Amino acid sequence: MTTLAMARHLGLRLGRGLVRLLACGLLPTALHAATPAVALYYGNALPLSDFRAFDIVVVEPDHAAHPTGNARAQLAPTRFYAYVSVTEVLPARAHYAEIPPAWKFARNKDWQSDVIDQSVADWPDFFASRVVAPLWERGYRGFFLDTMDSYRLAAQFDEQAQQDGLVRVIETLHQRFPGIRLILNRGFDIVPRVRDKIEMVAAESLYRGWNARTQRYEDVTPQDRAWLQAQLRTIQQRDGLPVLAIDYAPPHDRALARATAARIAADGFIPWVSDAALSTIGIGSIEPVPRRVLVVYNGAETPSLNYSLAHRFLQMPLNHLGYVVDFADIREGAPPAVGRDRYAGVVTWFTGYVPEDRVAPLARWLQARLDEQMPLLVLGDFGFLLTQSLSERLGIQPVRANGPQRIVHTSPLLGFEADPEPLDGPRFVWNAPQAPSDGAQPLVELRNERDQAFLGGALMPWGGFLANPFVTAEVPGTEFSHWVADPFALLQRSLRLPALPVPDATTENGRRMLFAHVDGDGFASRAELAGSPLAADVMRREIIEKYRIPHAISVIEAETAPHGLYPELSPQLEEVARKIFQLPHVEIASHTFSHPFLWDTKVRHGVFGDKSEAAEGLHVPGYTMDLRREIVGSSQYINERLAPPDKKVRILLWSGDTAPNAEALEITERAGLLNMNGGDTSITDNVPTLTEVGPLGITKNGFLQVYAPITNENIYTSLWKGPFYGYQRVLQTFALTESPRRLKPVDIYYHTYSASKRAGLNALHKVYSWAVAQPLHPVFPSEYIYKVQDWHGMAIARDGAGWRIRGNGALRTVRLPAALGTPLPATSQGVAGWREGPEGSYVHLTGGDAWLRSGTAAQPAARPSLYEANARLTAWQAEGTSVRFSLQGHAPLEFSLRDAGACQVRADGRALSPLSSSRASGPAARAYRLSHAAADIQVQCPAR
Template sequence: MHRLLAFFLFLCSAALVQAAPSVALYYGQAIPLQEFRNFDIVVVEAGHGHDPRAFRQVGGELYAYVSVAEVQASRSYYKDIPAAWKMARNRDWGSEVIDQTPAAWPAFFAEKVVAPLWEKGYRGFFLDTLDSYRLARQFDEAAQQQGLIRVIETLHRRFPGIQLILNRGFEIVPAVRDKIRMVAAESLFRGWDAGSGRYREIPAGDREWLLGQLQTIRQRDGLDILAIDYVAPHDRALTRDTAARIAALGFIPWVSDGALERIGIGSIEVMPRRVLLVYDSSESPALNYTNAHRFLQMPLNHLGYIAEYADVARELPAGILPDRYAGIVTWFSGGIAPARHRPLARWLAGILERQLPLAIIGDPGFQLDRAFAARLGLRLAGDNIRLPLSVARQHPMLGFEAPPLPNRSDLPLFMATENAGNPLLTVRAADRQEYLAGALLPWGGFILDPFALVEIPGSDQARWVIDPFAFLKASLRLPEIPVPDVTTENGRRLFFSHVDGDGFPSLAELPGSPLAAEVLLTEIVERYKTPMTISVIEAETAPHGLFPKLSPALEDIARRIFRLPHVEIASHTYAHPFIWDRNVSGLSKNRNREEGIYQLDVPNYRYDPVREIIGSIDYIRERLAPPGKPVSILLWSGDTAPDAEALRVVENAGYLNLNGGDTSITRNNPSLTAVGAHGIEKDGHLQVYAPITNENIYTNLWRGPYYGYERVIESFEMTGSPRRLKPVDIYYHTYSASKRAGLTAVHKAFAWTRTQALHPVFASEFIRKVQDFHAIAIARDQHGWLFRGNGELRTLRWNGAPPRLADAQGVIGHNPGPEGSYIHLTGASARFAVAADAARTPRLYDANARIAGHQNGPGGLGFALKGHVPIEFSLADSQACQVRADGRSLAPHRSVRHGDTAVQEFRLAHAAAQIQLLCPAR
């Protein structure tokens, strides 16, 4: 009992110790607020439609910006302000200055300005323009200040619990210090001159006066101080330095651009996780098939970064700055259209000026002149290159999957010079002259054709010549970050299975010719009690579909499958479109069978994404699903390349989506070019890819050999080591159950999973992890790392010293993986520091179930596990602790050592349990 008492006293005392909150100010609307979610307080322009209640659910608090003594004509309440209350005009901002002395003003401000925001869920407010009365020619300072005090007192009476930040208003602070959260001031070291539109350094005299005011308030009134400075948005180094200078004074810093429309740096710094990939749409029929997406996004995802795309054939995006973007990559296979040469050159010059790292792959895309080459720190080669070429020197990152082999068509562009950065590849001509084919330079790096990637003639295979992970990290100067990992939870590789409904009505080539769907149910679904996501095609099973006579039997089988507790229900569409984005393919969405087979031949039906997606899910829910069991997943059919409109339909309806990606690496094609990305974004809508492709690819489009799907085991192994790139996903069609060889291959895949330490999940859980990968914000402060997401993705992969668990929040353990440590998170947010000499404390080593609750302290460790199969978990450094499960003592199944770590393994017969460790005090 004394250990439990000490444990809970520790938790209570820890809750009382609160550091100063991290604060950000963001008045724009182009950046999703999820990128600010690591901050405790974010001050926003409430008119931009933010949802403070939703933001509060992920741990932060939105404060609404409100101007007390100034109002612009665009405000809804402007027309209700009596003319007599307007005492001056601020020409820099185009606003009217409001007299604070009228008796009716505090109530007006409370009801007209604050009350509507309070109704929307705001509980914190940033009160600005408190000193604006000084813009008037005549004013009674004492009366104005008393008016401001009445405004604040009125807000406290009218809105109990209201939180206020004052921007300046230093003179009234002693009178209201018990009613405000903190005091803010602008331009301590660096400022923004709205009149001239320039950033400037604050004169020493002005800074010393302001510093004196702020220090007095902090010491006299015991309030936190928020110092807001302004730096040009491209200058992250100066932004970071200014924030550090403010923090060194003991103030809360926020340093951003003059309009407060960027992600600045405060007491924490958000790590940019977006990389913009610039491609040429004329090189491929769709984004899905470009080199940038097929080959480059997977390495970026694995490094923890989100890929965005910009088509050079369109206007390239403005506002690409280092607050959100870690870098830019261009990949062209040849020269782009001449009309785009100059715009691309100008755009790239702007990227270099804004100091964003740039990587150039393949061809620069346009004819470089001497001036642009010089800007890159390079010298053009000229036209007199004497063939043949040979490799003179190569960096270790070359020869990754294939050796660098010069050819006669892709000639080098640059001379090899002594000051050409860090050369990656130097080639030598017949006259002994040397040329540069790749290098790392202060602005980034480049690797020219054919030394990035080569395609194997006569096949659809390719090989990396350069190590894409190493090249991206080096050229974009990507820092080591804790990588959000969608492959793993609690140290174990994820495992799920999903089935596309194709072939549900097929007759199996087995005795009695049963329906393939019946064979699927009896031989696979009922045999393996592990999470499965199974779908049907409405046109194959419905009475109004293609097989009305078989429909009663088919629907009965579907109902029996969907009743099983380990089965999750999905739709594989209504008419199984074979081509989703028919505009890209040069087709009309309304073309029918006589013009080409683009879906199942449903009479009198024309493609409609709403009917395919929403209609098919409604059919399954109404006719096949047990009452109350959700149907929430759409499994893409055919080419699995939906356009943005189809993705929008799914997302707006609140459904999940999966399929595509075509990861099919095997020993016959042992290349990372055969491993797909996490998914693809189109117009802001995310398609989630299946981790591993289905049996259709392994069986030559179901032409044989029908046992070919057994090679999926090679894919599982090759995406698990030396890098864990994908979860295990047994993904196949119902028609695999129509042939004994196909069934045997599926059985072999399931048998292989039983030899592995895996973490079973449903497909929906994996999909939400990929969505969370795109939503997570990672930040760092002087103590360590901060992480905040939606709570679905629970693993960070970290190639460094392990987390210090004694003072970590939201971290329950870690274990070694192929590329560092997997850090186990307990929920949506985490905070931890790392230390090579961190004290060994009892921790979760691994588990095949999710953490459903967690408490940690010096007296022990408590957590709940909830999974889908009987629980297996391991504890590290817990030999001295007593372990209980649901209140009963639990003995380890066995004890082992992993390196210098002692690990105890435990098993339970059920899928949920409350685990408690009682450990002796240290």
Template sequence: MRSLKRLLWALMGAAGLGLWPAAQAQPLGTPAVALYYGHSIPLTEWRAFDIVVVEADHGHDPKTWRERGLELYAYASVAEAHPSRPYHARIPTAWKMARNGAWRTDVIDQTPAEWPEFFANEVVGPLWAKGYRGFFLDTLDSYRLAQQFDEAAQQDGLVRLLETLHRRFPGIRLILNRGFEILPRVPGKVQMVAAESLYRRWNAEAQRYEEVPENDRAWLLQQLRTAKEQHGIPGLVIDYVPPHQRELTRQTAEQIRSHGLTPWVTDSQLHTIGMGAIEPVPRRILILYSSAESPALRYSNPHRYLQMPLNHLGYVVDYADAREPLPEGVLADRYAGVVTWFSGFLPEPHRRPLSRWLQARMGEGMPLAILGDLGLAPDRALAQRLGLQVGAEAPRSPLRILRQDPMMGFEMPLENLEQADPFRLDNAVGREARSLLQLRDAKGQEYTGAAITPWGGLALDPYVLAKVPGTDFARWVIDPFAFVTQALRLQPLPVPDITTENGRRLLLVHIDGDGFPSRAEFAGSPLAPAVLLQEVLERYKLPTAMSVVEGETAPHGLHPADSKEMEDIARRMFRLPHVEVASHSFAHPYLWDPSRPHGRFLEDPRLPQHLPLPGYKMDLTREIVGSSQYINERLAPPGKKVKIMLWSGDTAPNARALAITEDAGLLNMNGGDTTITKANPSITAIGAHGLLMDGQLQVYAPITNENLYTNLWRGPFYGFERVLETFEMTDKPRRIKPVGIYYHTYSASKRAGLRALHTVYNWALSQPLHPIFASEFIHKVRDFHGYALAKEGGGWRVRGDGHLRTLRLPSALGTPTLGQSRNVAGFAPGAEGVYAHLASPSAWFVSRPTQEPPTGPYLTEANARLVGWKTSDGGRRVEAQFRGHGPIEVSFAGMTGCSALADQRPIAPTPLPKAQASSVPGQVSFRIPHAAAQIVLQCASR
């Protein structure tokens, strides 16, 4: 049977593997395999899969992705060669037995004795050298395009080719596209056999998707059944469904799976993330904004206010400027929804493209949430899509509230809002919509201020966000968590959580190096860093990132007379084992992007761009790479180098600065300005995880520094004590941030500032926290942005880089069933569900609404990283390894009848202080006076 897509594959590539019936609550035994031929989707989005077949010419690095748990297979066309392939010109003319005019390829005769070695040397060899170890071999039957051919001789040639590949490349893994006839002759040499179109196919001639005739299905099923039953080779089936029809994609995959075959269901061009052995869960939200409404994206309403709630719900945010061409191909395989937030009308040239784009997304079934303003006066087509009445009479003041949903008036009472222009829904949409705010005007006409609609939801100003008169503060009028969840139809999912590990809230400390030349107001006027070293760093042995500003400390800087003493202090700081090394730049830029208009974080726009170093002109490489080299060469001890670039000034680097940092092998952090306090008790004062710009990620500090608590260091100098309010308000009612102690060197220059530091440190030491380095936190935020979730076998498959080891399970997901899960060591209760503790970068688990009794002990909390976890004896024996940054505190539940060893010695439970006591019934805690330990638990049969 001829494959409709065989010729397309000659230029592109394919693969896939199996899935158990969804009713089985167990991880799959067969690797999850996908095939992707496009350019636009980063391979990060494919992390949930085990194998992805790609076009190797697209520049992928299989070695890098192998280290991250993803194996790339290279596409290779066996019997056809396109002129664009580098080896095409070296194929002897005598070997070209036909021409495929449709795809401009030459059909290669498989009978020449030299052909297998040529294919091994010219096609597979270069890919093997790049790191590919798996290959998808396509066009095996293209010899049938020739007018004359010897079927047996051609198949003999194919067999010789496969044997040659296995001889030349030991361990090579092969997936064949069809080639059913030669399978009996190559035992043990084929990993999988692929075929297409069992239920749904793409008709290339008619350019349409259609069902497969029953006769074709029966023939293909028989071939695949024979391959499996007689030759032990599993089958992969590739079917084609319109990419926005996700439910049909899901149904088709299940139909294929019912035959014991591995499905891969995708679009006709194989350019989207389909469904197969697993169903990836989109974790991205696209937000449309207008660059004309703020100096830069980081100061726009959607980034300042909405990204944090979306991050907290587990979603990564991408932005698209509506003043630029809007992205094409935004489909449900990658995005859970689209949000627009405008504060007024777009310029005229951009309104019609926006209208067309929104209608296209709605036509694909993409959920849409509209906040603020529509950005345009909707034309008739868009108004009809949205269900808005065109030309509705403007309301007559005053407006009176008839009904309001509990999500309205979230932080600001509606009665305090200024007059607005609400909208009217047409009858059809109005009947299906749920009004969140119903209003009546002076003439008795009813209007809507916000609603959940069949296509998503909308909430217009001023029913979204309100400014607090006389301040720079803002308040949410609508509950953003509830609104985006309902408008975008977001389903409960395991949230990769950057605040917690092993049940305990994270704690990190980092210090900006400003103020090294400052003299402390103590006897003898010592340098502030000397006071900081003695009073803080040597006293509180918490993991700390310390930085310096080269232009302040270096002999060629602004203070050459004090340079020797400052550098000596910095060396002593960096030698401390609990201190990691960071740079705070060369000249301490106040504006990292001078092309950008003045930012909101600088009070005086007349400030210089950087420290007044003679003859210096702003140079990003000098600031980032140069300052790091200075620290590494003059200040850092052997074997300890700069890890982090801590942004200074407006903390607003552009994408180029971020790229320079990344290319230098450095992490980056600062910005975000989380400052929620009792004086401003609003989640609008809690920042996002970070900002993605042109593929580069700026990681925000979890909590802001003492400057904003001390009125930009004008006093009160004890103001940093108020950060304790921020710590508490970012923990309850939602744990949104870890505890981040962040300040400058000059905090040690004043008695009040130093006392505030002692207060903050002592509070932190009294709490049940999990100390980590700032670099570890940064890696967790980076891991969050690339974390993969997928539904698999009745459970969840999760995969990251291994830095982020906590999943927050919303209450609707219940608790993990540990006996049926893999690489889940335990869980702990939280305010919004439970925190699941992962023992590996990847895991699989099934959860239940109610907790099932465990068969043995499980981890509830620890202040150290879990670096090893093994269960045996039906779960009654546990071997756990922990590594932390101080004495280890660890707790387990399910310990009835259990004994414990720590480093092969018996240990007794240690009651935790009352402030750290857990609410987990039957929890048993241990304290080991080392930063690393192996604990073995053995429990009797029950």
């Protein structure tokens, strides 16, 4: 059935308007997309990527730069239209001064703008040349034409002449700019004359509006609404055009915006409900799910953000739940005002009092968040003595609790890794004596010797709080801590996080990912083997050439270069590097010029004081640390002397404390390099705590550092002091980050000097042998880094009966919680299949744009789906009961199909038989294996 026939068959409510949109290619062809999702954003504070879930985004071009180049490609298929005012001009516009005074024949006092006489013969050319042409040059191909009816503000005007002038403007734009797309805001009277030149008509204030004069949100009167509804339905029925209805609601009242959008949609119009300034992410025919959480901390408690409890302990659980974490240091003033359009909640984590001059701003900020009904979780300590008003709002009061205490009640959310102990810490009581706040659930209740009751934490209607020492507990005599609270459950319950498809950077096509990367330290070392060969050459021969999984391997320029520390060894070292970099399963990385130990100048001087040289890396005579030399210079050296002609350095692997500042991250990104390292995930049987599992990365001033999924052998060998076989304990880390939750991919990460000792080599052989025997999905480290970047920008939105998922296509897995049911690939788009996992289902996406539907799987599947594969999907086409797809991987192909029992499977035209002993454990899943790493697969099935 063709798209047009399908639209007619479904009897879609927009009638001829929808059919026309489908014909001109405006809409996605997916069944769920009955209308395009349209958003308007006239602010300048939000990145346009926040709107990537929408099909069309109208922006104020003086505030937002049109995406270009790679940024534009990554936001596809979203199209950005420029707002332009046709009949009104603000004095701030660049072209205002060029408009002859005689053309201005009225004034809009509400907006302080001038109204232009549309009957002026030269106005259409002026508008096309001075207003639209510069925007066309900037890349805009769609335009939202506003103020179409403002000529009626003039004391005297010729209605027909004004409308004729507006028609000439639209005709001129089509003549001057072939392919231009136009949305009219009102202009109802001229629509019949230009309906073949516009694709949509918009109107404001169908149910709720903004009164610019009184500065208030108001309900539209029934009479005004009925008149506008009649106009809009006429445009739909008479002119065959879709209609966009733009309404306004307070930005914090998401429930009102949601209800208003639903009323507009029920009328058959495309909804957009936002704040009066159109400066937030509103709600339209889809509702983006906020994927950010703001965490507020006190930077005085830690040398830098990297070492804070909020980053080290809290960010990983939030990342695993699908949330991007932004941090705010209370020392820098009151945290930013965050809205519920972008943020799912706020967490504060203080271990003591904040600076006195920050107390009042913090109290006001917390009060504002509570007033806006932003979910709030307070960990550790509030940071100040609660004011009376804030205490009343929270429903609790702080009290002094003297003497020994005993715990009389704990929630199942506690005792996760350590049992709660009644140690000293903040205590509270309910505001209402002997009674908790409505809807509150105590987490910890204590009593003292006088039987006085105290509260150490509770889930509250506004979120929740959990005081020290019930969040984490230090292990005496060690540097380790354990979670007392279950961080996943505590965050979900307190912040009321909804069940949603979670972007997942551990898995692709159902299999856990695998890669290896090597820091260049010790490239010049001699191995303790017969003949004292170079450790780098031993690594090449015994490890890299034997285990042909994807690697990123690096060198330190000061170790290998003729102008470095070992000029006499340089010819041999460089030759080994060239041989390694020529291998097809190796991509090239730099481990800097001099291997800095501390990257952040503030941390370096704060820790070492005047002896900052102790924080430097390799001592290169006459050299003073320079970020560009470390990052860009070392990469240039490798490209010019070591890399084969068809390869360049892809990745900068951070050295030392792996905590670069924002400047270093920016230099790396501007140089076109990816970056990785840091995180220090090292959970083992001896230290089985999730506090030893790092997050995906850290962002500083908008620049992302991607962490290595698993730490290197240093942690397992006591900083290479022994036992030198200790790296084999990484297998424990792999196991503990797989179950009961898959938290990380498998990353074999070590230094070149691991090959300098036989015990180190034996450990590497054990780890590699285990990895290649597992059903994993090999990827290059650069591919993983791209996935983490995509994870941070992926958009999830509620879209009808399913979920709209948009990214740039690097990340291909979302984890569907069991609460959302079973994935239904046959009634989804951009979904190839799914595999059961420990926390729901891993859903396999075919690209960067998908619509996922889930439900019960009681009915037989309409066609086969992909159960798992060790390679990337490069194509997927489903038709009727059969599918055709392509796989491209880094190892001989292994894949399994669900519900393909009666189907014929062919690879590149050759019939395949399923394996007799399949690894696939799911129902009706059949496994296949090929001897090569790429294939086109055809699955022909009988009618069902």
